[in-house]
Ligand SMILES: *[C@@H]1O[C@H](CO)[C@@H](O)[C@H](O)[C@H]1NC(C)=O
Ligand SMILES: *[C@@H]1O[C@H](CO)[C@@H](O)[C@H](O)[C@H]1NC(C)=O
């Protein structure tokens with residue numbers, strides 16, 4: 037039976053959670069996907085927010101109606117809270133155990149744009165927030181919209197200047213805006229068949245969750261807006277992301293560790309476009325990241341493809357990237373990223389930071405067209421170890437007019453450093469195997485950048501190059 041058939045029958049059974057099960061894979065690429073546990077919601081109750089007085093005109097706040105519907109649904113043993121077609125403006129609503137929000141086609145839930153629409157504590161600023169709950173989800177085919185453009189103070193195609201609610205003292209700097217959807221300390225979370233649009237800040241945020249399944253959904257954020265990350269996964273275990281479409285300004289899939297480790301994250305069968313990093317580890321990296329798999333992902337038009345920005349002492353190990361196509365290009369340098377298709381770095385963020393170790397990475401079946409090369413950089417106090425590349429193709433060419441010739445250590449560390457481009461730029465590595473690699477330089481504009489391998493300084497040990505090809509093409513084929 038296919039995965040789709042499984043899912044479909046589960047949906048018909050009105051989102052029944054049963055214990056852990058292993059589906060038969062619908063394709064080879066998903067053979068290691070473990071679906072989250074699904075446990076019974078006692079009644080297939082459907083409650084409409086309109087029965088609780090929601091107006092759905094996009095002008096009046098429907099917060100109280102929505103919250104009452106959720107509270108009653110949860111108190112009655114769980115079920116679905118339905119949003120029929122309409123525009124539902126709301127302050128923060130709290131999702132409760134056993135409740136699935138069903139935002140139907142042509143229904144949009146709009147987050148408020150006023151500070152008073154959100155709780156006092158800055159870490160609870162979300163349009164939809166689930167805290168300490170189980171068996172919850174969002175689906176229905178409709179949209180949740182953070183009205184992110186209302187938070188732009190000045191539009192700038194390099195990078196928008198955003199509102200900051202920092203005068204409240206709740207937070208400082210320019211990253212004081214509400215997130216869109218948050219699941220905090222929750223278990224058995226499922227988000228599918230829903231569109232998350234225009235977050236003012238991060239879009240979908242998991243914090244200390246276990247058993248999360250995000251699939252068949254889309255995220256759209258303004259391309260020039262900073263910090264509108266797609267999916268941020270903090271300190272969470274057993275997360276599956278599959279068949280998602282993410283098109284946004286900031287990092288698309290972003291595992292982080294602030295207060296605890298992150299284990300078992302799988303992301304597959306997805307499409308990503310971002311002005312920042314498509315996959316990014318960190319930069320918050322205080323604890324371990326282990327057992328992460330990324331498979332069958334297409335990355336287009338992005339500033340960085342697969343990125344590890346380890347800065348705070350947490351270690352990364354056992355990570356596989358397979359069957360991934362990447363196109364990376366330069367954008368304004370105010371965004372982290374220098375068009376690297378693959379970027380693996382660990383360095384202490386500042387003088388007080390420790391160095392996290394990165395080991396056991398496998399890159400297999402990767403194909404990239406990019407304006408810069410691969411950057412692999414351990415640090416003096418922690419070399420990268422056991423890094424493997426197998427069956428990889430890199431086409432290097434230049435098509436934007438941004439300046440090249442920089443190595444990007446941001447955030448922290450050495451910052452942006454002048455250094456000529458190379459196919460692979462490597463430092464502080466002990467154990468690298470590169471097998472079946474093809475590098476091609478295309479066009480005239482790569483003339484001062486035809487150095488396939490750059491070892492710097494002589495801090496690279498135990499490299500095996502097997503079947504390595506490097507060639508240059510005068511004509512821009514494009
Ligand atoms: C949604 O809106 C479109 C365009 O207005 C309409 O054609 C369609 O029937 C609507 N669908 C539902 C489920 O209301
Ligand atoms: C508040 O945000 C503004 C706008 O981003 C920024 O210029 C300013 O430095 C911030 N102030 C504080 C105290 O963080």
Ligand SMILES: *[C@@H]1O[C@H](CO)[C@@H](O)[C@H](O)[C@H]1NC(C)=O
Nearest residue numbers: 244245246271272273296299
């Ligand atoms: C994830 O698993 C690790 C190891 O078992 C555990 O220490 C941590 O608390 C788990 N995190 C969550 C959010 O369950």
Ligand SMILES: *[C@@H]1O[C@H](CO)[C@@H](O)[C@H](O)[C@H]1NC(C)=O
Nearest residue numbers: 070246273274298299300327
């Ligand atoms: C990670 O997944 C494996 C099965 O693949 C499981 O045995 C292990 O308990 C999981 N780790 C955590 C922390 O949940």
Ligand SMILES: *[C@@H]1O[C@H](CO)[C@@H](O)[C@H](O)[C@H]1NC(C)=O
Nearest residue numbers: 063064065279305306307332
């Ligand atoms: C790869 O993902 C795409 C969706 O992005 C899907 O259509 C395709 O079937 C997947 N390929 C494999 C081999 O699973």
Ligand SMILES: *[C@@H]1O[C@H](CO)[C@@H](O)[C@H](O)[C@H]1NC(C)=O
Nearest residue numbers: 331332333334359360361403
């Ligand atoms: C990558 O490109 C190759 C060649 O065009 C194609 O066969 C493959 O399906 C693509 N894979 C992904 C994940 O986009």
Ligand SMILES: *[C@@H]1O[C@H](CO)[C@@H](O)[C@H](O)[C@H]1NC(C)=O
Nearest residue numbers: 322323324349350351392393
């Ligand atoms: C990272 O690994 C090193 C070496 O095993 C260990 O000393 C250190 O405590 C680990 N760091 C964390 C945050 O677990």
Ligand SMILES: *[C@@H]1O[C@H](CO)[C@@H](O)[C@H](O)[C@H]1NC(C)=O
Nearest residue numbers: 064065331358359400401427
């Ligand atoms: C890599 O690609 C080859 C040829 O397309 C395929 O046989 C192999 O299974 C792929 N490896 C992985 C780990 O997906």
Ligand SMILES: *[C@@H]1O[C@H](CO)[C@@H](O)[C@H](O)[C@H]1NC(C)=O
Nearest residue numbers: 439440441442452453454455
């Ligand atoms: C870096 O390179 C740019 C342009 O090539 C040059 O203007 C600048 O002076 C260099 N900076 C340093 C610190 O060498």
